[in-house]
Amino acid sequence: MVFESLSEKLQNALGKLKGRGKLTEKDVDLAMREVKLALLEADVNFKVVKKFIKDVKERAVGSEVMESLTPGQQVVKIVNEELTSLMGEKESKLEFSSTPPTVVLMCGLQGAGKTTTAGKLANLLKKQNKRPLLVACDVYRPAAIKQLQVVGEKVDVPVFSMGDKNNPVDIAKAAVEHGKRNGNDLIIIDTAGRLHIDENLMDELEGIKNGVNPNEILLVVDSMTGQDAVTVAETFNDRLGITGVVLTKLDGDARGGAALSIRSVTGKPIKYVGMGEKLDELRSFHPDRMASRILGMGDVLSLIEKAEESFDAKKAMELEKKIRSQQFTFDDFLDQLDQMKNLGPLDQILGMIPGVNSKQLKNLNVDEKEIVKIEAIIKSMTKEERNDPSIINSSRRKRIAQGSGTSVPEVNRLLKQFKETKKMMKRFTDVEKTMKKKGKLGLPFF
Amino acid sequence: MFKFFKKSKKNEDENIKEDIQKEEVEEENKYEEGLEEKELDKSDESNNGSEIEGKKEDFFTKLKKGLSKTRQGVTEKIDSILKSYGKIDDDLFDELEEVLITADVGVNTTMEVIDNLKKQAKEQKIKEANDIRELLKEEIEGTLKKVEDSKIDRKLNIDPSPAIILVVGVNGAGKTTTIGKMAWNLKQEGKKVLIAAGDTFRAAAIEQLEEWANRADVNLVAHKEGADPAAVIYDGIQAAKARKSDVLICDTAGRLHNKKNLMNELNKIFRVVEREYPEASKEVLLVVDATTGQNAILQAKVFKEVCDITGVVLTKLDGTAKGGVVIALQSELNVPVKLIGVGEGIDDLQPFDTKSFIEALIG
Ligand SMILES: Nc1nc2c(ncn2[C@@H]2O[C@H](COP(=O)(O)OP(=O)(O)OP(=O)(O)O)[C@@H](O)[C@H]2O)c(=O)[nH]1
Ligand SMILES: Nc1nc2c(ncn2[C@@H]2O[C@H](COP(=O)(O)OP(=O)(O)OP(=O)(O)O)[C@@H](O)[C@H]2O)c(=O)[nH]1
Ligand SMILES: [Mg+2]
Ligand SMILES: [Mg+2]
Numbered sequence: 001m002v003f004e005s006l007s008e009k010l011q012n013a014l015g016k017l018k019g020r021g022k023l024t025e026k027d028v029d030l031a032m033r034e035v036k037l038a039l040l041e042a043d044v045n046f047k048v049v050k051k052f053i054k055d056v057k058e059r060a061v062g063s064e065v066m067e068s069l070t071p072g073q074q075v076v077k078i079v080n081e082e083l084t085s086l087m088g089e090k091e092s093k094l095e096f097s098s099t100p101p102t103v104v105l106m107c108g109l110q111g112a113g114k115t116t117t118a119g120k121l122a123n124l125l126k127k128q129n130k131r132p133l134l135v136a137c138d139v140y141r142p143a144a145i146k147q148l149q150v151v152g153e154k155v156d157v158p159v160f161s162m163g164d165k166n167n168p169v170d171i172a173k174a175a176v177e178h179g180k181r182n183g184n185d186l187i188i189i190d191t192a193g194r195l196h197i198d199e200n201l202m203d204e205l206e207g208i209k210n211g212v213n214p215n216e217i218l219l220v221v222d223s224m225t226g227q228d229a230v231t232v233a234e235t236f237n238d239r240l241g242i243t244g245v246v247l248t249k250l251d252g253d254a255r256g257g258a259a260l261s262i263r264s265v266t267g268k269p270i271k272y273v274g275m276g277e278k279l280d281e282l283r284s285f286h287p288d289r290m291a292s293r294i295l296g297m298g299d300v301l302s303l304i305e306k307a308e309e310s311f312d313a314k315k316a317m318e319l320e321k322k323i324r325s326q327q328f329t330f331d332d333f334l335d336q337l338d339q340m341k342n343l344g345p346l347d348q349i350l351g352m353i354p355g356v357n358s359k360q361l362k363n364l365n366v367d368e369k370e371i372v373k374i375e376a377i378i379k380s381m382t383k384e385e386r387n388d389p390s391i392i393n394s395s396r397r398k399r400i401a402q403g404s405g406t407s408v409p410e411v412n413r414l415l416k417q418f419k420e421t422k423k424m425m426k427r428f429t430d431v432e433k434t435m436k437k438k439g440k441l442g443l444p445f446f
Numbered sequence: 447m448f449k450f451f452k453k454s455k456k457n458e459d460e461n462i463k464e465d466i467q468k469e470e471v472e473e474e475n476k477y478e479e480g481l482e483e484k485e486l487d488k489s490d491e492s493n494n495g496s497e498i499e500g501k502k503e504d505f506f507t508k509l510k511k512g513l514s515k516t517r518q519g520v521t522e523k524i525d526s527i528l529k530s531y532g533k534i535d536d537d538l539f540d541e542l543e544e545v546l547i548t549a550d551v552g553v554n555t556t557m558e559v560i561d562n563l564k565k566q567a568k569e570q571k572i573k574e575a576n577d578i579r580e581l582l583k584e585e586i587e588g589t590l591k592k593v594e595d596s597k598i599d600r601k602l603n604i605d606p607s608p609a610i611i612l613v614v615g616v617n618g619a620g621k622t623t624t625i626g627k628m629a630w631n632l633k634q635e636g637k638k639v640l641i642a643a644g645d646t647f648r649a650a651a652i653e654q655l656e657e658w659a660n661r662a663d664v665n666l667v668a669h670k671e672g673a674d675p676a677a678v679i680y681d682g683i684q685a686a687k688a689r690k691s692d693v694l695i696c697d698t699a700g701r702l703h704n705k706k707n708l709m710n711e712l713n714k715i716f717r718v719v720e721r722e723y724p725e726a727s728k729e730v731l732l733v734v735d736a737t738t739g740q741n742a743i744l745q746a747k748v749f750k751e752v753c754d755i756t757g758v759v760l761t762k763l764d765g766t767a768k769g770g771v772v773i774a775l776q777s778e779l780n781v782p783v784k785l786i787g788v789g790e791g792i793d794d795l796q797p798f799d800t801k802s803f804i805e806a807l808i809g
Contacts, residue, residue, distance in 0.1 A: 037553060040547055040553050041553050041740055042740070043739035043740055043741075045548070046544050046547050046548045047548075109737065109762075109765065110618070110620070110762060110765075110790070111617070111618025111619065111620060111735065111762075112618065113617070113618060115649075140790070141654075141790070142626075142653075142654045142657035142658060142661075143650040143651075143653035143654035143656070143657055144650075144654075146649075146650040146653045146654075147648075147649045147650035147651075147653075147654070148649075149650075150649035150650050150671075151649050154649070195762075195764065195765035196765070197765065222618065222735070222737075222738075224616070224735070224738045224739065224741040224742075225737050225738065225739060226550040226737060226738055226739025226740065226742075226771065227547065227548045227549065227550050227739060228550070228737050229737075232737075249616075249617060249618075249702065251702060251704075251705075252616070252702040252703075252704055252741070253702075253703075253704040253741070253744060254739070254740075254741040254744075255740075255741075257739070258739070277617065277647075277648070277700075
């Protein structure tokens with residue numbers, strides 16, 4: 001990744017500031033410059049950034065820095081909260097008409113992903129027992145109708161088309177009639193890509209809207225869109241009164257600041273996100289994830305919060321003692337696994353620890369299946385074995401493997417890793433001690 | 447560390463699935479088989495010279511027209527800012543910064559330009575806001591010059607014949623459309639053009655290209671949906687050789703640059719081209735949607751690594767009020783923008799010209 005993550009930057013900018021207390025205006029100004037750049041680099045519109053910074057600044061100056069956070073983390077927390085709330089509702093669903101059919105109109109710029117998303121939507125809602133009909137209203141682009149037909153075939157949804165010689169308004173109207181006759185309770189209209197400045201084609205969309213009274217008008221936006229996303233969304237919204245947004249190609253590495261821009265200028269919810277070319281890769285929208293993505297820092301803050309909530313302080317203290325004295329047992333480890341499951345992705349927990357290079361952790365992912373196996377192995381050990389793994393001889397290994405439905409080599413591997421981890425933990429506790437001295441967050445893990 | 451760390455992102459897992467789906471049908475070394483060529487023989491006489499003349503004449507008007515939105519956007523804003531400030535101060539620079547950033551010039555480039563501008567203004571003791579316009583223009587031109595100076599030709603590298611043009615880019619950027627336009631332009635120049643349908647993945651991608659081949663009145667080599675794209679390109683090369691085509695243009699499926707498997711697939715296509723057609727002049731064009739923000743730079747970087755792009759086509763410039771991404775691309779990447787797309791019509795592809803672009807951008 002080209003961009004250094006915001007939390008790293010803030011760590012650098014505010015890291016020098018020791019101690020706790022209130023955030024001063026100077027801290028906040030310093031931080032806001034970084035926040036501004038991060039948002040701009042994420043393609044959030046300049047005007048939106050300006051307003052956002054102003055609001056956040058007002059809230060941040062003078063606010064108390066939480067005990068467990070550094071000033072930098074405190075700023076991230078505020079920024080993240082504001083951004084998340086700006087991002088709107090989680091998982092807004094489609095509005096279905098009380099008198100079927102529900103009509104959904106797809107619109108957007110060229111190549112945004114309208115046709116693909118129409119197919120994905122049909123696929124998704126079909127699984128929820130709707131009977132969708134796809135409608136081919138792009139009469140301009142070469143093979144646009146054929147594309148929708150292929151897509152329809154793949155998801156096994158009928159496609160209504162009248163070729164490319166008819167007016168899209170007429171096609172849409174006829175399609176709704178056709179749908180009513182054939183018991184389709186959901187009609188999804190695919191339209192041609194068009195520029196927001198193309199008066200004729202914008203008129204055409206308005207014509208379709210007036211002709212079929214859609215329940216949903218979804219603006220499909222490419223998540224890679226730059227500063228112009230604002231103008232595009234504003235124009236489509238002004239002309240049509242869109243009801244929601246679908247953000248596509250989020251499987252890419254664009255930070256997706258357009259999402260924030262669009263949300264803040266139209267006030268309309270992001271209803272779905274496209275996560276791939278395949279027709280089952282449509283997901284619901286999570287404002288918190290999007291906020292973190294725009295800020296370029298994963299779910300760091302929500303993890304900080306979760307960590308605070310879910311870590312039993314007393315247990316953590318005990319554990320720390322054990323780690324220090326190397327008394328850490330398999331039982332403690334099982335405990336940690338449980339806590340970890342409440343916490344979320346391990347790589348991000350590790351990434352939160354100052355000094356751990358988050359870049360190196362980028363590709364790490366916790367393999368849930370492995371965790372299940374490890375749990376099974378530990379649970380097949382006797383109390384004694386868990387306390388003192390050194391007594392586990394080969395016949396015990398065989399028994400544990402059988403009891404846990406794993407193999408002896410797998411048990412061996414765990415034992416070896418456990419030993420190594422204990423050694424490593426010693427090193428980490430040393431790091432932790434220094435961190436504590438600096439007044440930074442020190443999370444026990446493992 | 448415990449082994450439940452996997453060295454793979456969820457994304458890649460999905461990629462693998464996707465790849466399997468894409469490559470299921472792949473049968474290595476069966477390049478000769480399944481060749482399902484579409485002959486689209488049309489009379490060559492249908493186009494007359496006057497059309498070409500007309501096109502050349504109104505190039506600048508076209509460009510200006512194409513960029514007219516850009517022009518209004520940036521120029522007017524700069525104008526009104528410069529007017530509203532008598533003297534130079536920090537706020538003025540802030541506002542200029544805003545104009546550039548909102549034009550997708552890119553955060554890095556903008557900061558560079560503004561910093562230089564400040565320095566220059568100080569050195570030359572410029573006090574009046576209005577006097578800064580020339581400086582700003584020079585600054586932007588200077589940024590673009592980095593590419594200009596390295597003497598990279600903006601002409602397509604298709605001489606001498608035979609030539610091959612590989613067209614790559616992220617999803618929906620405008621690759622297929624650009625190929626249609628390019629085929630038409632080259633045909634107008636009297637070249638014998640052949641197109642290969644290397645996007646075997648997207649629904650109706652082949653039919654879309656077929657329609658463009660029809661419009662441009664050139665031949666097409668295509669396999670069925672789901673075929674190995676490298677095999678299509680291989681067949682395209684053999685066909686181009688057999689028919690003594692001047693230019694073979696290859697379409698490829700849209701792919702996001704962070705998808706390893708799809709980028710590997712592209713690299714394989716690239717290697718087929720290198721291996722099978724060493725005698726050909728090569729042009730690898732990255733197609734970038736002008737409405738793209740900062741991600742354009744990342745795209746260009748990765749595609750350059752994977753298939754050594756030699757030029758950029760910036761599409762949909764008719765729509766954006768900006769086009770600043772040109773500057774970001776040129777300054778942060780040593781690859782010239784060679785062509786611009788200014789509409790969906792067959793003649794809406796224009797050569798890119800730095801000077802007139804800056805003229806149009808800043809005035
Ligand atoms: N990776 C990825 N690709 C997507 C996604 N959604 C759409 N695409 C791809 O983007 C390209 C354009 O998608 P289309 O559905 O044809 O876009 P459109 O808006 O209908 O395009 P026009 O009709 O030409 O305006 C295709 O290659 C799609 O496969 C997504 O969520 N992720
Ligand atoms: N306004 C405008 N639209 C364009 C331009 N170039 C392409 N388009 C449109 O953009 C959309 C996508 O173009 P395609 O050529 O299908 O893009 P692609 O890169 O081949 O897409 P995939 O193969 O799906 O990745 C189509 O609706 C084109 O008509 C342009 O210069 N201006
Ligand atoms: Mg479409
Ligand atoms: Mg294409």
